[in-house]
Amino acid sequence: MPKQLIKGNEAVVRGAILAGCRAFYAYPITPASEISEAAAYYMPQAGGAFLQAESETAAVNMLYGAASAGVRCMTSSSGPGISLMQEGISYLAGSELPCVIADIMRGGPGLGNIAPEQGDYMQVVKGGGHGCYHTLVLAPDSVQEMCDLTTLAFELADQYRNPVFVLADSFIGQMMEPVEFPERAILPPPPSWAVRATAETRKNLITSIYLDPDALERHVRKLAAKYERAEAEVVRFEQVETGDADLVLVGYGIAARILKAVVRLARAEGLRVGLMRPITLYPFPKEQIGDLARTASAFLAVELSTGKMVEDVRLAVNGRKPVEFYGRAGGSVPSAEEVLGVIRNIAERYSLVRGQSPEVAHV
Amino acid sequence: MSEFDILHQRAKCFYDSFERKAELQHQTHYCPGCGHGIAHKLIAQAIDELGIQDRTILVSPVGCSVFAYYYFDVGNVQVAHGRAPAVATAMKRALPHGVVLSYQGDGDLAAIGTAEILHAANRGEPITVFFLNNAIYGMTGGQMAPTTPLGEKTTTTPFGRNPWTEGYPLHVSEVLSSLEAPVYIERVALGNNKMIQQAAKAVRKAIANQVQGLGFSLVEILSPCPTIWKMEPADAQKWVREELTKVYPLGVFRDKTKEAQPRPAPVPAPSLDELPKIFSAKEGRPPALAPAAPCRRTVDLRVKVAGFGGQGVLMLGQVLAEAGLDAGLEVSWLPSYGPEMRSGTSHCHVRLSNHEIDSPLVSRPNVLMAMNEPSLRKFLPAVEPGGWIFYNGTSLPEGAMRTDVTFIVQPFIALADRIGDTRAGNMVMLGAMLEATGLLESEWVASALARLSKSERWLDLNRRAIEFGREVIHREVSI
Ligand SMILES: Cc1ncc(C[n+]2csc(CCOP(=O)(O)OP(=O)(O)O)c2C)c(N)n1
Ligand code: SF4
Secondary structure, eight states: OOOEEEEHHHHHHHHHHHTTOOEEEEOOOTTTHHHHHHHHHHTGGGTOEEEEOSSHHHHHHHHHHHHHTTOOEEEEEOHHHHHHHHHHHHHHHHTTOOEEEEEEEOBOSTTOBSSOOOTTHHHHHTTSSSSSOOOEEEOOOSHHHHHHHHHHHHHHHHHHTSEEEEEEEHHHHHOEEEEOOOSSOOOOOOOTTSOOSSTTTTTOEEOOOOOSHHHHHHHHHHHHHHHHHHHHHOOOEEEESOTTOSEEEEOOTHHHHHHHHHHHHHHHTTBOEEEEEESEEESOOHHHHHHHHHHOSEEEEEESSSSSHHHHHHHHHTTSSOEEEEEOOTTOOOOHHHHHHHHHHHHHHTTOOBOOOGGGGGO | OOHHHHHHSOOTTBOSSOTTSSSOTTSOSSOTTOHHHHHHHHHHHHHHHHTOGGGEEEEEOSSGGGGGGGTBOSEEEEOOTTOHHHHHHHHHHHOTTSEEEEEEEHHIIIIITHHHHHHHHHTTOSOEEEEEEOSSBTTTTSBOOTTOOTTOOBTTBTTOOOHHHHOOOOOHHHHHHTSSSOSEEEEEEOSSHHHHHHHHHHHHHHHHHHHTTOOOEEEEEEOOOHHHHTOOHHHHHHHIIIIIHHHSOOEEEEEOTTTOOOOOOOOOOOOTTTTTHHHHOGGGOOOOOOOSSOOOSOOEEEEEEEEETTSOHHHHHHHHHHHHHHTTOEEEEEEOOSGGGGGTEEEEEEEEESSOOSOSOOSSOSEEEESSHHHHHHHGGGSOTTOEEEEESSSOOTTOOOSSSEEEEEOHHHHGGGGTOGGGHHHHHHHHHHHHHTOSOHHHHHHHHHHHOSSHHHHHHHHHHHHHHHHHHHHSOOO
């Protein structure tokens, strides 16, 4: 199939439907509304359910219903809406219900603005709702990945019976890039635990309440074991020129795209700079970053925030090497040249070696 | 059937022993004389009578009835406080053959869940809702409910409910009856056996409606809570009968059962093989052409297109990106999302390259296409030495000068008038840019235009505008 030039937000919906999503419930919010709009157009044609919910609170509980019925389901929103969904996400995790949530981040706190930011990191990656649970979080940095990681999100959601986030920002959502969609659509059979209004599923129960402390502890430990399994099985990341890197940049989403340009510019100046891009934010590639801490002299986390993911980088580096941070917020995006300036300064402070690097040749 | 049969015969769709309960598995967790127990029996009997046990899904709330699934041998889903109608909505849409029952208390439905019940009712979701109104929060120990009568003392209205501070008892059945969609709404009471018999009828009818595929049905059940009310069960029942019914008159508030129509069935789903086709049909756009002859030149185009909203800035960028795709190049297109949006200006970043595109953000453009003066002034300093600047104007504004770049200055938008429509000014500018840089062959641009133009008329206009733009470069000399 030829590649198609398409917006990130639409790629999410196409990827979802091809992956068997047949229920979409959401409340409009810029910059995620195009996902709803595309779902409103395609979902009925695919024989699925689309409904504009009365609020994000209702939308996330509609996911609870669709997931209980064993249907692959998703919603999309942005910061303020995700905040409203947190109670429901905790219930979904507690009741072990799979679903996919696309968060197209915008500026915050409060109403903030509709420009790109990465300020939802904590509420998404650390689990903004109550109780001991995690959501798995995938962070696309291209339109192709908006499709591919949405597909993966449905697989992981079913595999771990847990909500999975696709965490992007308004740049990744709005931009157009060529995408190759899967040629074949899939529709997995409903899981055996679902409540499907049939004799066979009559015995099934979906609940998150465990009154007895021992019973709840058993349940929470079961969830914890599941997350431990995910940490061993699911970690994904991309490395660019980290092999000989003195300075390792760490960033995800649109920040990582900028950092890819930064690596090229820095290498052209003879600075040995590489990029570690976490694709899964939970589970975080902490071991891989820990490994890099053995060879690199320093790290620089770059985010569209005042510094959130950098905390995970620091935990992974565990004090072995300095971890610097550079961020812009409020919708301002650092240019590659701006970050390069920060790197020059770091190179000076840590006396990083300058040398002509062979990679420069092809640029 | 005597009245007592209703109360004492175990329904088939109740479990024989309540194994989901940790202890005392032969009795319910409800207090003696609690209305929940009676309401459960009425619902269970209706399920038996209608023969729908396998098809039934009970959505239970947060409140004393949170454990309804201890008792009902049906599909069970326990949900967050107040959200049962949202959950039931999605379950019913996923499983239209199912009989989805939402069971909620008055804190759950009439306080925290008001939005969900109102909208489920307003959409006419074909579900059945049982609304247990005991005028108090039972589970949490006796706080005021929106349904608490005026003057009643609760733990959070220690001096009695005062309308000046707590407002008035909320009449849910009346409120919902003001909506168009609901099919059936009745308020009943568990105040004596006769009332309970009427309640049994209403419960059965509300479920039967759903079995027949009709829309939203709700039964409000005035229900005793002897424990919190601190009354003997018999007194509590009397209070329901004599006091609560004064605040909440019994009766049918809505009954469109006879004239209601079942919700139309959705369009049948395409087969999985056919499914991907739904994506190619959008707006009748032909699919992308395979690159006829891939572009052989080394290309690293970093374009910034900027101007006022309405000047076709984003479209210009899109045509360029689509044409690049047809030429077999890597491409990206990124619209601006910034404070500029407020002042009505917009810009986009376009990249075309033989190599994988690292950043889709263009901070160092080698082509700037500025449709107005503010855009020129804003982005001029960023243009790479040796780059091109296309400016829509008759001359360069004062101070906007650089000697290390090539300027093409033309009133592109005004020129578009010559081909009949200034709205094609963006394409005149694009034509000039393509010609000056010698970048993309006409056929690639033509196929991109065919995909992106809104109509045949626009396609024709855009084509002519691009050709005209190509000529402009040769005819008129720039600075
Ligand atoms: C979000 C949230 N807020 C508050 C509570 C605490 N809570 C549990 S039940 C309840 C009220 C129950 O009253 P009602 O719905 O009338 O049911 P009843 O117990 O009287 O049957 C409250 C406030 C909760 N579980 N969740
Ligand atoms: S507290 Fe009231 S509502 Fe709850 S079980 Fe006891 S009597 Fe029933």
